[in-house]
Amino acid sequence: xxxxxxxxxxxxxxxxxxxxxxxxxxxxxxxxxxxxxxxxxxxxxxxxxxxxxxxxxxxxxxxxxxxxxxxxxxxxxxxxxxxxxxxxxxxxxxxxxxxxxxxxxxxxxxxxxxxxxxxxxxxxxxxxxxxxxxxxxxxxxxxxxxxxxxxxxxxxxxxxxxxxxxxxxxxxxxxxxxxxxxxxxxxxxxxxxxxxxxxxxxxxxxxxxxxxxxxxxxxxxxxxxxxxxxxxxxxxxxxxxxxxxxxxxxxxxxxxxxxxxxxxxxxxxxxxxxxxxxxxxxxxxxxxxxxxxxxxxxxxxxxxxxxxxxxxxxxxxxxxxxxxxxxxxxxxxxxxxxxxxxxx
Amino acid sequence: xxxxxxxxxxxxxxxxxxxxxxxxxxxxxxxxxxxxxxxxxxxxxxxxxxxxxxxxxxxxxxxxxxxxxxxxxxxxxxxxxxxxxxxxxxxxxxxxxxxxxxxxxxxxxxxxxxxxxxxxxxxxxxxxxxxxxxxxxxxxxxxxxxxxxxxxxxxxxxxxxxxxxxxxxxxxxxxxxxxxxxxxxxxxxxxxxxxxxxxxxxxxxxxxxxxxxxxxxxxxxxxxxxxxxxxxxxxxxxxxxxxxxxxxxxxxxxxxxxxxxxxxxxxxxxxxxxxxxxxxx
Ligand SMILES: [Fe+2]
Ligand SMILES: [Fe+2]
Numbered sequence: 001x002x003x004x005x006x007x008x009x010x011x012x013x014x015x016x017x018x019x020x021x022x023x024x025x026x027x028x029x030x031x032x033x034x035x036x037x038x039x040x041x042x043x044x045x046x047x048x049x050x051x052x053x054x055x056x057x058x059x060x061x062x063x064x065x066x067x068x069x070x071x072x073x074x075x076x077x078x079x080x081x082x083x084x085x086x087x088x089x090x091x092x093x094x095x096x097x098x099x100x101x102x103x104x105x106x107x108x109x110x111x112x113x114x115x116x117x118x119x120x121x122x123x124x125x126x127x128x129x130x131x132x133x134x135x136x137x138x139x140x141x142x143x144x145x146x147x148x149x150x151x152x153x154x155x156x157x158x159x160x161x162x163x164x165x166x167x168x169x170x171x172x173x174x175x176x177x178x179x180x181x182x183x184x185x186x187x188x189x190x191x192x193x194x195x196x197x198x199x200x201x202x203x204x205x206x207x208x209x210x211x212x213x214x215x216x217x218x219x220x221x222x223x224x225x226x227x228x229x230x231x232x233x234x235x236x237x238x239x240x241x242x243x244x245x246x247x248x249x250x251x252x253x254x255x256x257x258x259x260x261x262x263x264x265x266x267x268x269x270x271x272x273x274x275x276x277x278x279x280x281x282x283x284x285x286x287x288x289x290x291x292x293x294x295x296x297x298x299x300x301x302x303x304x305x306x307x308x309x310x311x312x313x314x315x316x317x318x319x320x321x322x323x324x325x326x327x328x329x330x331x332x333x334x335x336x337x338x339x340x341x342x343x344x
Numbered sequence: 345x346x347x348x349x350x351x352x353x354x355x356x357x358x359x360x361x362x363x364x365x366x367x368x369x370x371x372x373x374x375x376x377x378x379x380x381x382x383x384x385x386x387x388x389x390x391x392x393x394x395x396x397x398x399x400x401x402x403x404x405x406x407x408x409x410x411x412x413x414x415x416x417x418x419x420x421x422x423x424x425x426x427x428x429x430x431x432x433x434x435x436x437x438x439x440x441x442x443x444x445x446x447x448x449x450x451x452x453x454x455x456x457x458x459x460x461x462x463x464x465x466x467x468x469x470x471x472x473x474x475x476x477x478x479x480x481x482x483x484x485x486x487x488x489x490x491x492x493x494x495x496x497x498x499x500x501x502x503x504x505x506x507x508x509x510x511x512x513x514x515x516x517x518x519x520x521x522x523x524x525x526x527x528x529x530x531x532x533x534x535x536x537x538x539x540x541x542x543x544x545x546x547x548x549x550x551x552x553x554x555x556x557x558x559x560x561x562x563x564x565x566x567x568x569x570x571x572x573x574x575x576x577x578x579x580x581x582x583x584x585x586x587x588x589x590x591x592x593x594x595x596x597x598x599x600x601x602x603x604x605x606x607x608x609x610x611x612x613x614x615x616x617x618x619x620x621x622x623x624x625x
Contacts, residue, residue: 075405075413082401086616086625087443088394088431091401092424098404099417106410144616144625194625202623310405318408320531321467324524325409331523 043241045171048114056240059233060170061115063242065122068108070134071101072126073307077141078150086144090194094147097187104180111172127315129308135293136219138301145198145205145212151191153213153220153258159184160254161224169241192261199266206266213262214270221285222293224251230290255283376436381552382493383437384455385562387445388553388598389484390430391456394446395606396477397423398613399464408467415513419474422506429499447617451607458593459542461603465535468528471517472535478510479576480546483568492560515579522583529584536580537588544592547572 032051039046046052079098085091109119125131136154141147162181168174198209225231225247237243245253255274262269273286296304378386400420407413431442459477464470485507488500521532547569556562577587595601617625 072405072410079405082404083398083612084616086447086620086623088424088428088446090625092421092428095401095404095417095421095424099414099421102404102410102413102417106414109410197625201625202620204620205623314406314408317406318412318467320525320527321408321412321521324528325520326524327528328520328524 040169040239040241043169045174046169047171055236057115059237059240060173060242061112061117063237064108064112064115064173064176065117065125066132066134068105068112068122069126069131070137071105071108073133073137073311074154075101076307076310077137077139078147080141081144081147084144085147093190097151097190100183100187104183107176107179108173111170111176114172115170123315127312129299132297134223135296135301136216136223138296138304138307139215139219140303142215143208143212145195145208146216148191148194148198148209149212149216151187151189152195152261153191153216154223155184155187155191156258157220157223157254159188160250160257164244164250165242167241167244173242192265195265195267209265210267213267217270218288219293219296221251221254222288222290224248224254226290226293252282255285259283378433378437378493378495380437381556382496382561383434384552385556386430386434386496388455388550390427390434390445391454392460392477392481393423393430394427395454395456395609396460396473397421397427398609399460399462399473400470402464403470412467416470419510419513422503422510426499426503426506429502433495433499443617447614448621451602451610454602454606454610455598456602456606457542457545457598458603459539459546461605461609462539462542463605465538466531467517468521468531468535469538470535471514471521472532472539474510474514475518475536475579476539476543476546476576478507478514479572480543480568482507482511483572483575484563487563487568490560491562496561518579518583518585522580522585532583533585536585537590540588540590541593545597548597550598 029051033053036046036050036052036056038044039050046056075098078094078101082091082095082098085094109122112122113119122131126133141150159181162177162184165177166174166181168177195209195213198205200206225234228234228246228248231247234243234246238246259269259274271286273284275284276282277284295301299305397420400416400423403416404413404420407416427446428442431445435441435445459473462469462473464473482504485500485504489497489504491497491500518532521528523529547565549564549566553562553565557564557567580587617623
């Protein structure tokens, strides 16, 4: 394992003159660094109170908040079908699912907050479009079958990505992932089951299912990120025990998982080159359209604008409610203080 | 992943389920069919819950705060659950499923009250609608637990535990918005004014409810009025707001004279199911 020794910064502002305090802080940092190093070597967990390199903290805040944003924006495509779900049971399952995603967002924002970035700050980053979220949610959920395809493939890819994250070196993140993964696996089953019902239904339903799978397959495979050669941050994340497997390894694992599942559905995956490679013990699959991927990441996907506008409208329309709740809480606190004084 | 039967789980961590002694599926399969008149009563109660769930579901991903996406989602899910029980039970009288009743009845055939059909409006108006409906159903289910019809009594028992939370959620927000900022207090008052004209309809002694109440199967709507109004008045005054003096809006008695909203609500809810009649989902 190669970890670049970070610059030791004793104080937040590098221009501050070295004082007695600063010397002590520098000593603390050195001890902290050695402790951190040891945790990495022994593959143990870093907790919020532990010293950690600034870059480690930044990487985590970025990853965890992006993950949280993805959960939140991810509520939109499926939320779009709550009002039109074709049976009351499906409506109920879908509502619970979208609500779960809000819960995942909450766990993850809380985990990121332990790294010293406030929820409001993260909201602001999403609001202004500075923060990224998973590109797959910039594609439209056109038909009911998309709800199935999203559950099966998107939640499926998420699980493949997230199961190893349950062992991520940062404690709060790993623990949040354990809870999230449990629910994602329900989501995947529910999605698969929607597609199974459709593919065994009428000709139109089967066509609807196939069409949704055709559209979702490529972007789902791209959820693991660019090919290993084009993924500059991956190496460092692996050295820090945040990431355990490379993008391509995870993608391969996912493809190997879904091929037999697609067969069980009676649907095809839209890749003529997909076939079992005896030698590798894996399925071979065709190159993905990475130009499109980067274009969507840059903001040019079919729905980037709509997703962000929806999010902004919710924040804007809710601003007066949040202000009122804060004002009310402050008044309550004042009243409590007042009565405590009176009774003292 | 081999058997489709394994894939029906609804488990979810954000959802707090209060007991599950009965399920809509179980109800459909096992219990004795509802008598005709009782079925019509169950349908009326169920339609209210279904339409309100449909309205509330729209808030998911649009709420003022992530916690409220979850809270409003929870309430919508509960209401949908109540609707499924009531519609399943109602359908047993006519050999119809909950989905037959939800997706293949026309505007004229729904029996929902106008209160639940009102638009979400801003968050305050949604809270006002929640306040009225949850206070009303709380009172209703508390009494319906003692129904001579054992299925209705069991449904009321399950629903009451959840409505308890709905009531609390609405009341807490009423207090916060009433006592928050000038803007929130103004909006909350406007919200109350917007929905208040539709409160009176809930207490109309329509049929078959009035007739069934003689045999202690249903709760006579007018007998709920005093308690509901007293409790609403108390909480509204506690929030520093005024009880609207609007009289009940004329024109509806759950007999097919409905709000202009109903058609749009149903058009959206039913569109996919009606495009594929006879299909399984
Ligand atoms: Fe999720
Ligand atoms: Fe999910």
